[in-house]
Amino acid sequence: MIILSVETSCDETSVAITKDGQDVLSNVVLSQMNTHALYGGVVPEIASREHVKGIHQVFKKAMEEADVTAKDIDLVAVTQGPGLIGSLLVGINAAKAFAFAHQKPIIGVHHIVGHIYANQIEKPMQFPLLALVISGGHTELILMKGHYDFVRLGKTEDDAIGEAYDKIARVLEIGYPGGPKVDAIAQKGQPVYKMPDVSVKDLNFSYSGLKSHIINLHHHHHQKNEPVNKEDLAASFQQAAFKQIFEKTQIAIEKYHPKQLVIAGGVASNSYIRKHIHTLKDSIDVVIPAFEYCTDNAAMIGIAAYYQWQKNPHSFSMNFNGEARHSIEFNI
Amino acid sequence: MIIHLQSLSQTEAFAKRFIKQVAPGTIIALEGDLGAGKTTFVKYCAKALGIREIVDSPTFTLLKTYGPPSLHHIDAYRLEGGHYAGDIEDALEDQEAYIFVEWASYISEALPTPMIELHFKHINENERELTLIQEGLLDVEKLLND
Numbered sequence: 001m002i003i004l005s006v007e008t009s010c011d012e013t014s015v016a017i018t019k020d021g022q023d024v025l026s027n028v029v030l031s032q033m034n035t036h037a038l039y040g041g042v043v044p045e046i047a048s049r050e051h052v053k054g055i056h057q058v059f060k061k062a063m064e065e066a067d068v069t070a071k072d073i074d075l076v077a078v079t080q081g082p083g084l085i086g087s088l089l090v091g092i093n094a095a096k097a098f099a100f101a102h103q104k105p106i107i108g109v110h111h112i113v114g115h116i117y118a119n120q121i122e123k124p125m126q127f128p129l130l131a132l133v134i135s136g137g138h139t140e141l142i143l144m145k146g147h148y149d150f151v152r153l154g155k156t157e158d159d160a161i162g163e164a165y166d167k168i169a170r171v172l173e174i175g176y177p178g179g180p181k182v183d184a185i186a187q188k189g190q191p192v193y194k195m196p197d198v199s200v201k202d203l204n205f206s207y208s209g210l211k212s213h214i215i216n217l218h219h220h221h222h223q224k225n226e227p228v229n230k231e232d233l234a235a236s237f238q239q240a241a242f243k244q245i246f247e248k249t250q251i252a253i254e255k256y257h258p259k260q261l262v263i264a265g266g267v268a269s270n271s272y273i274r275k276h277i278h279t280l281k282d283s284i285d286v287v288i289p290a291f292e293y294c295t296d297n298a299a300m301i302g303i304a305a306y307y308q309w310q311k312n313p314h315s316f317s318m319n320f321n322g323e324a325r326h327s328i329e330f331n332i
Numbered sequence: 333m334i335i336h337l338q339s340l341s342q343t344e345a346f347a348k349r350f351i352k353q354v355a356p357g358t359i360i361a362l363e364g365d366l367g368a369g370k371t372t373f374v375k376y377c378a379k380a381l382g383i384r385e386i387v388d389s390p391t392f393t394l395l396k397t398y399g400p401p402s403l404h405h406i407d408a409y410r411l412e413g414g415h416y417a418g419d420i421e422d423a424l425e426d427q428e429a430y431i432f433v434e435w436a437s438y439i440s441e442a443l444p445t446p447m448i449e450l451h452f453k454h455i456n457e458n459e460r461e462l463t464l465i466q467e468g469l470l471d472v473e474k475l476l477n478d
Contacts, residue, residue, distance in 0.1 A: 041410050044394060082393055137392030158371055159389045167366050167391075208389070212367030216454065324393045 001309070004062070004073045004098070005302030006055075008091030009083025009111045010136075011035075011042045013054040016298035017066035017073075021306030024121060025066035027292070027299035030054045033177065040176050041166065048086035055094045062298070070102045077305030079298075080108030081323030082137065088322035096318055107308060108320040109301045112138060113150070115264035117304035118293040126285065130258035132249055134273075135265030136162035136179075139205045139245075141252050148311040153252055154203025161241055162267045164207040168237060171215050172230050183270050186238040189231030193217065195240035203248050210240055238272050245273070246280065253282050260285045269294040333472065335462040343369065343460065346475075347376035353470040356401070357427035359443055361436030364452030369460050370434045373450070374405050381430065390434070395420050402429035408438040 002025075007014040016027040032050045036042045063069065078095035081088055092108070099106035116131045131142040139156040159167070162179055169178030174185060196213050200206040214237050221228040253261065261284050263273065269291050277286055293300055337343045354360065362370040375387045383398045390396040390407040397404050404423040412435070424431065424442060436443060448470065451463040464475075 039412070041412075044410060084393065085395075155386065156388055157386050158375075160392060163389055163391050171366060204386075208367070208371065212454070212457075215365070215367045216457075324395060 001074045001306060002068060002072050003075045003077055003302040003305050004095075004104075005077040005109070005298045005305055006059075006091040006095040007079045007111075007114070007296055007298040007301050008051045008055070008087050008094075009079045009081070010087060010296055011047050011050070012296040013051050013058050013091075014296065014298035015055075015058045015062035016302050017062055017068055018299055018302035018306070021117075021120060021303050021310075024299045024302075025068070026062045026064075027297055028058050028062040028065065029292075029295075029297050030058050037176050040170060042084075044084045044086055047084060048090055051087055051090035055090060059094065059098070070098075070104075073102065073104055075305060075309055076104050076106040077109050077301055077308075078106065079111045079114065079301050080320060082111055083322075083324065085322050085324040088324070092320075092322050100318065105314070105316045106318065107305055107316050109305050109308060111296075111301075112140070112142075112264070113148075113308075114300040114304045116142065116144075116262060117307065118264060118289040118297070118300035119262040119287045120303050121293055121299065122287050122289055125262070126259040128256060128258045129260045129262060130249070130252055130256060131262050131264055132245065133264045134161050134245065134267035134270075136160060136166065136267075138265060139207070141203050141248060143252075143256055143258070147307040153256075154205065154248060156205040156207060157200050158206055158208035159211055161205070161207055161245070162265070164211045164237075164241065165267070167211055168214050168234075171218055172233070174230065174234075179267060179270065182234045182238065183272065185231045186234035187271060189229065189233070189235035191236040191239040192229075192232050193236035195236055198240070198244055203252055205244055205248060207241065210237065238270075242272050242276065246276070250280055250282075253280065253284060258284065260287060262286075263288045266295050333464050335464060335476075337460045337462055339458050340372075343373065344376045344379075346462075347373055348380040349475055350470070351377040351380050351430065353474060354430065354448065355469075356429055358431070358469060359424065359436070359447035360430070360432045361443065361447050361449045362432060362434045362452065363437060363449065365454065368452035368454050370452055371405075373452070374432045374434075377430070377432070378403055378405075395423050397423065397429075399429070402426065404429050404431045406431070406433045408433060408435040411435075412438045 005016050011032040013030040017025040076099040129144040133140040139161045141153040143151045165182050166178035169181050174181045378387045390405045446467045449465040453461040
């Protein structure tokens, strides 16, 4: 089954052609990063306009690279949410137009489900599976007992981990995007600053206290005219941010005995987690997507769409719309 | 008026008295630096309204909606520089919802007046100083006393 998939939930315009939920025939990503870097973050209105500008050429390039024509496509899939509503609508309308013009079925796919399924490109999923979703908008632990069967075990009670990275980068004035910048300077520093002990209930996470602590520490040093060591501060933050991730993941593993742990979302490309995730106590199979499938991309949407279609074939309609806040549990 | 909140429990109690006074449809503008406690305040208001969902940061998606009762939590942090907030227009005009807007000054042109403004200032880990500008929309007596 050949699937054409579209992803425009934030600041990446992407179209991919995938086969049978496994093979990526093409995955074209047009990043707007340089445009938004001028503003120090994604500007939603600009993102929507950039998607409109780029989507045609991305469609064309994805089909050329995969060497397919419209008649080869069996299913169209598009990210329905969560994301920026204006951005989502560009991809949804482009995908609907393609499906309508070529008389193809179309389905809406959950963005985070796509990130989880990016791991299927690396190796086949094994159930029960624990997914750790870490990105600019999400910090969640999700249990899957089979394909397209999701139970959310915990989530952040305030900021997402990637958001904390972005905000700290802004206060430390080290540039955008914040995640890779903080990660890069953290590798040169030592975790010498004392960080607050964050403990929230169950398998939930919290990053707002850690964020406030870093910001205040920075301000206090600034007021006393003793510049803070940014590299050490970044290293201290990074260690504390992932301490919580590792602790909660460990608890979830002990409680639910998953066969596989998959990491999903943009923060999966962070060097600290890639280096330390294998130190989890249980000898669990850990899968992290290749860098190109960690950040937003349409291939992951096409892979997820295959399994969504298998679970619920022939159920599609043109009536779905973008959902900025889209629950992983309610909608599937 | 200036309100001193010396602990999270005082913040919670104030949020409870505050939200009782607010008529749906009124914009509640929240200002203050990163980490000043804007989202925490919205959390406590939502809790006082009986909303059980976790109210987390809306920075990434600009808008999160909860309820019933309907509550829109908007974050204009990413709209700095005067880029029009077309994506959140409907939420700003919803007369039946409680509408919180963080970093409201970034989209001041899109906001109706009068509105309630709350400025948060960080004093230390748990202490905050709150400046309330409300143009007669709230009963001050009931705000200050249980």
